[in-house]
Amino acid sequence: MNIVILGSPGVGKGTYAKILSDKYHIPRISVGDLFRKAIRDETELGKKIKDYVSRGDLVPDEMVIELVKERLKKDDCKNGFFLDGFPRTIAQAEAMEKFKKIDKVLNFVASDWVIMSRLGGRRTCRECGAIYHVKEIPPKVEGICDRCGGRLYQRSDETPQAIKNRLRVYREKTKPVTDYFRKKGLLADIDANYTFEKVGKVISRCEKHFQNLS
Numbered sequence: 001m002n003i004v005i006l007g008s009p010g011v012g013k014g015t016y017a018k019i020l021s022d023k024y025h026i027p028r029i030s031v032g033d034l035f036r037k038a039i040r041d042e043t044e045l046g047k048k049i050k051d052y053v054s055r056g057d058l059v060p061d062e063m064v065i066e067l068v069k070e071r072l073k074k075d076d077c078k079n080g081f082f083l084d085g086f087p088r089t090i091a092q093a094e095a096m097e098k099f100k101k102i103d104k105v106l107n108f109v110a111s112d113w114v115i116m117s118r119l120g121g122r123r124t125c126r127e128c129g130a131i132y133h134v135k136e137i138p139p140k141v142e143g144i145c146d147r148c149g150g151r152l153y154q155r156s157d158e159t160p161q162a163i164k165n166r167l168r169v170y171r172e173k174t175k176p177v178t179d180y181f182r183k184k185g186l187l188a189d190i191d192a193n194y195t196f197e198k199v200g201k202v203i204s205r206c207e208k209h210f211q212n213l214s
């Protein structure tokens with residue numbers, strides 16, 4: 001099943017996508033993670049996109065579309081994927097429809113208050129990309145990933161100014177993508193206003209939409 005995951009920065013979509021990916025043995029492809037790795041490894045792409053990512057601006061469409069197209073061709077995606085962070089513009093959505101069939105788009109929704117608190121407290125594993133929250137999902141040992149023992153860090157785009165910019169970019173560029181898929185009958189809104197203790201509730205809401213998908 002080919003699932004696209006949409007939602008505002010901080011809504012928790014990466015966390016939910018990871019849980020779904022573990023459960024269904026289908027990879028979670030996070031464009032943000034691919035970009036952060038390229039920046040860390042100082043690849044050609046990494047050098048080109050670094051400033052966009054740290055400001056919280058979108059990377060130009062032509063750089064993103066090719067990257068995702070190639071990634072989805074890999075063998076691990078043959079039974080499907082949870083694609084987190086793409087498409088984020090109408091141009092990306094139109095391009096994707098030409099190279100991949102989309103079965104469902106899950107759109108995670110939460111209030112501004114929930115979103116701000118999640119973004120401020122988020123910590124990410126440098127090695128495996130697992131996501132924690134200092135209050136809601138703390139790791140067992142402070143600063144260390146439960147899954148792989150990697151170091152946790154606060155992303156460079158999690159300064160108050162970059163957060164504000166990411167939310168503005170989301171409203172202007174990505175919100176229209178949700179309307180685009182809604183009109184096509186592919187979108188399902190998922191209420192993600194719960195604390196992470198209720199993660200099972202959110203996951204089962206997602207799963208209702210997987211019925212009849214292969």
Ligand code: ADP
Pocket residue numbers: 008009010031032033035052053054056057058059060064084085086087088089092157166
């Ligand atoms: P979030 O959804 O919390 O903002 P991500 O980890 O998904 O964070 O993305 C981090 C950054 O990577 C974005 O702010 C943007 O700079 C870049 N990025 C990710 N996905 C895309 C995309 N589809 N198009 C353009 N830029 C992207």
